[in-house]
Amino acid sequence: MGLPDLVAAARAGDRRATARLLTVVENDTAAAPALAGLVKGGDAQIVGITGSPGVGKSTLVSALIAAWRAQGLRVGVLAVDPSSPFSGGAILGDRVRMADHALDPGVYIRSVATRGHLGGLAATTTAGVRLLEGLGFDVVIVETVGVGQAEVEIASLADTTLLLLAPGMGDGIQAVKAGVVEIADVYVVNKADRPGADGTVRDLRAMMSLVRREPGEWRQPVCTTVASEAKGIDDLVAAIAKHRDWLAEGDRLAAKRRRRAAAEIRARVDAALRVRFAVPEALAAAVAEGELDVASAAGTVLRGGAGGPEIGTGDTG
Numbered sequence: 394m395g396l397p398d399l400v401a402a403a404r405a406g407d408r409r410a411t412a413r414l415l416t417v418v419e420n421d422t423a424a425a426p427a428l429a430g431l432v433k434g435g436d437a438q439i440v441g442i443t444g445s446p447g448v449g450k451s452t453l454v455s456a457l458i459a460a461w462r463a464q465g466l467r468v469g470v471l472a473v474d475p476s477s478p479f480s481g482g483a484i485l486g487d488r489v490r491m492a493d494h495a496l497d498p499g500v501y502i503r504s505v506a507t508r509g510h511l512g513g514l515a516a517t518t519t520a521g522v523r524l525l526e527g528l529g530f531d532v533v534i535v536e537t538v539g540v541g542q543a544e545v546e547i548a549s550l551a552d553t554t555l556l557l558l559a560p561g562m563g564d565g566i567q568a569v570k571a572g573v574v575e576i577a578d579v580y581v582v583n584k585a586d587r588p589g590a591d592g593t594v595r596d597l598r599a600m601m602s603l604v605r606r607e608p609g610e611w612r613q614p615v616c617t618t619v620a621s622e623a624k625g626i627d628d629l630v631a632a633i634a635k636h637r638d639w640l641a642e643g644d645r646l647a648a649k650r651r652r653r654a655a656a657e658i659r660a661r662v663d664a665a666l667r668v669r670f671a672v673p674e675a676l677a678a679a680v681a682e683g684e685l686d687v688a689s690a691a692g693t694v695l696r697g698g699a700g701g702p703e704i705g706t707g708d709t710g
């Protein structure tokens with residue numbers, strides 16, 4: 394099947410076709426630019442869901458999918474696997490929990506392994522989001538474990554970011570420290586069936602009352618859910634819709650998307666520069682042994698004059 398046929402099939406709900414197109418995008422194959430030309434535009438709400446491991450992200454995603462499907466919306470999900478040694482079980486768990494929707498052609502779910510792609514985690518996932526949006530999905534969910542900078546970046550790619558917390562995990566305080574709170578548009582205290590949920594909600598509200606806001610600025614609501622029993626989902630769906638309406642006023646959404654596009658371009662440029670101006674091992678050795686200063690070595694790299702095998706930086710950024 395050629396690209397146009399695959400695109401048509403994917404638009405009609407053929408998940409195998411969608412999977413093949415995502416592979417083209419993720420692997421950045423030679424067909425990727427042609428595909429980008431075929432699949433443009435779209436009007437999806439992009440919802441980021443982040444939070445500590447085990448807080449209930451996938452369970453909540455499954456409940457949200459059901460709610461949006463009931464509204465007749467098509468839902469795509471990218472569950473980002475940071476390719477850590479800890480994630481194997483989580484991915485399997487995601488598959489199991491989201492299996493409720495395995496037979497629904499209006500739902501597409503994919504785990505994205507992002508290590509080693511051009512432009513890194515953010516670029517790969519954004520490209521996937523862009524594809525799903527172009528294929529006509531109404532909601533695209535990105536689930537990421539909320540640890541580390543890369544995940545914060547991903548969350549910033551969403552139109553609306555949900556930060557999930559659970560009682561008794563000390564999550565509220567951790568979130569403040571990590572600066573995750575600033576990127577969230579909606580707080581969700583999940584596992585509200587557990588003791589301490591009220592306290593977590595109170596802590597969050599108290600914390601937010603300290604933030605000074607301009608008139609008209611978004612005030613993050615705090616929703617409570619029991620994802621495993623699909624409780625509180627309607628209120629959460631309403632809060633997400635409200636944020637979308639707020640974004641739609643004036644230039645907010647367009648501005649957000651411009652920032653996202655700029656970040657996406659930036660990531661690809663950075664990745665390309667890393668390849669083009671790789672640091673040769675011999676040059677690093679010369680600096681380490683005091684034969685050459687760092688600035689001169691950098692100059693050599695920028696002039697492209699060093700040659701020799703590249704040294705790993707330990708950062709695929």
Ligand SMILES: Nc1nc2c(ncn2[C@@H]2O[C@H](COP(=O)(O)OP(=O)(O)OP(=O)(O)O)[C@@H](O)[C@H]2O)c(=O)[nH]1
Pocket residue numbers: 444445446447448449450451452453483484486487490538583584585586587618619620621622
């Ligand atoms: N009691 C209770 N358990 C829940 C609730 N939501 C999810 N769980 C359970 O919490 C566990 C973790 O849920 P997941 O949805 O896999 O959590 P996650 O945040 O996606 O986990 P990772 O992807 O590994 O970071 C599972 O055993 C769920 O059944 C809830 O509201 N109440």
Ligand SMILES: [Mg+2]
Pocket residue numbers: 450451452483487536
């Ligand atoms: Mg999960």
